[in-house]
Amino acid sequence: MSDWTSKLPEAARTYIASRRVDEVECVIGDIAGVARGKAMPAAKFGKQTSYFLPNSIFLQTITGEWADNPFDAFTEPDMILVPDFSTATAAPWTADVTLQVIHDAEDQQGNPVPFSPRNVLRRVVDLFKAQGWTPVVAPEMEFFLTARNIDPNMPIEPPMGRTGRRAAAKQAYSMSAIDEYGKVIDDIYDFAEAQGLEIDGILQEGGAGQIELNLAHGDPVRLADEVFFFKRLIREAALRHDCFATFMAKPIAGEPGSAMHIHHSVVDSKTGKNIFSDKKGGETEAFLHFIAGMQNHLPAAIALLAPYVNSYRRYVPDFAAPINLEWGRDNRTTGLRVPISGPEARRVENRLPGMDCNPYLGIAASLACGYLGLMEGKLPRAECTVNAYIDSDDIPYNLGDALDLLEEDSAFRGVLGETFCGVYNSVKRNEYKEFLQVISPWERQHLLLNV
Structure with a gap:
């Protein structure tokens, strides 16, 4: 050898x-x-x-x-x-x-x-380590299997299942729904095993042909590497069975979007204890500071968590995507959810990132917000205990506004690095300018002869 x-x-x-x-x-x-x-x-x-x-x-x-x-x-x-x-x-x-x-x-x-995005994430992790902390994350991957689409002017359709029918929507957690494209799932498992990648679970999501794949918690850089690898292997598995896998935030009109929810906790590097829980199992001030940092800095981070014009089509009311920065215990309508867990697993789930984000940058941006919260020591708003799926001014609703907020938050840019943020802004402004030069079918249908 x-x-x-x-x-x-x-x-x-x-x-x-x-x-x-x-x-x-x-x-x-x-x-x-x-x-x-x-x-x-x-x-x-x-x-x-x-x-x-x-x-x-x-x-x-x-x-x-x-x-x-x-x-x-x-x-x-x-x-x-x-x-x-x-x-x-x-x-x-x-x-x-x-x-x-x-x-x-x-x-x-x-x-x-x-x-380099991997270097950006490592930079953020090193800031935690300098304080004696080790950040831990667990990403959830949502994606759609779709019929082959070789004409970008045609709408995306769900894939054809083994029954000869197209995959149906509104079948969340259905075992028979996921069996419709079981051969793709089998290849995903086989490829993952060959690559040494661990899958924590696969389930049917709410959209037609929409799947969620969960990863076990661990080191942020390693988990970002795994998402990076999984995106490629999932696409390859789909192509073997005459369909596409897409990680667009909103590929199909009328269907829910695809998120990359990120669970966060932080442990003391020396003791290995979760700093979000005290000796009696209760919530610590650090836990609340982390949430406050997310509430205060996620508006600037949205440019990385929702990096394309399509990303903002996911942020619509009553469509299973959070449009707020509220936090709540076991409340899936809030942008920041605290899942049910024991003290050792106390964590914060950021539900805002789209699956179209770069995993290195999405995790880096999310952790950066929590890091700033720990350093600033502020308290979050009161917990939301009701339905938070309401109109909100917490987050931007288009890429241009998101980039403006990124430029305004000097503390957040300092954590990611000014050089990176300058390059990122240049790339994204270029993409946004190109998009604004495209005339959509909606404009031709409703404006061509009516205005």
């Missing part, structure tokens, strides 16, 4: 077994969370000492255009890619034996590239 293969996690070594590795994919998540990088023969990967990519990959918009770098002339200097072998995992849908390895981005002086 060569030097580099000896560094692989157990699941990757098991996948290889006695076979020869044909290819290694050197991957890194861009601003959108899209896997960028390069593939190379395994023999070359084992011999090569340096891997390079231009830093402009973090300036590419979701449409493929290039945003301006607000800090440098556009010279596209190379970054050094550093493999994190703890992330090495199979690509089990490929015809040959292929491994994926997530890489970290450093500049040519060996410093972390500040606008």
Whole structure:
């Protein structure tokens, strides 16, 4: 076994077994969370000492255009890619034996590239660690399986199930509904097992063809890596069965959107005790400070939790998505929910992020709000004990307003890094400008001959 293969996690070594590795994919998540990088023969990967990519990959918009770098002339200097072998995992849908390895981005002086999303998340985690805290998260992934859609002008339709009927809506938690596309689910389980990824549970959500996949709690960077991997494997599993998997926040009109709820707790790094619970099992001031930080800084974070124009179609009243910053115990109408749990598992669930967010940036932004709350020591508003699905001015309702709020919150930007926030703003302003130049079918239908 060569030097580099000896560094692989157990699941990757098991996948290889006695076979020869044909290819290694050197991957890194861009601003959108899209896997960028390069593939190379395994023999070359084992011999090569340096891997390079231009830093402009973090300036590419979701449409493929290039945003301006607000800090440098556009010279596209190379970054050094550093493999994190703890992330090495199979690509089990490929015809040959292929491994994926997530890489970290450093500049040519060996410093972390500040606008690489994985580095942004690690920066936030390190701020917790500097205070003697270890943040713990558990993301929930919602997504839709849909019929193939090869014409962007046509509406998205639910997939065809094994009964020959299209997947039905309003079937939350139905076992027979999820059996309709059981072969896709089987492949998701098989791919996850081959990759060494743990699934805490899969269930049918409320939308037609909508599924929720839960992950066990753990380290924020590792969990973001897993969401990054899961998005790719789920898409590949769907394609095997003539359908698409989409993580758009609102792919189908009239159906609920897809969220990435994030559960948060914080433990004392020395004792391992949850700082949200005291010795008697009650709630601590730190617990309330964390909630207050989310209430005070989530408006600025929305630009990262809802990163596209489509994201704001999920924030509508009475459609199972929170549009508020209220908090409540076991209250799913609030944006910040405290689930039922024992003292050791006391946590705060942020229900605002959409599944279209970059997992590194979504988790980083959410944790940043809680961190600021712990540092500021403020108290939250009174607990909401009623239905909070009401109109609210707590959060922005379009990407332009969200970016304005991000620019206004200097404390939040300081936690994520000013350089990153400048690059992110440049990319998102570019995308928003492009969207505003598109004329929609609604405009043509209702305005063309009537105004």
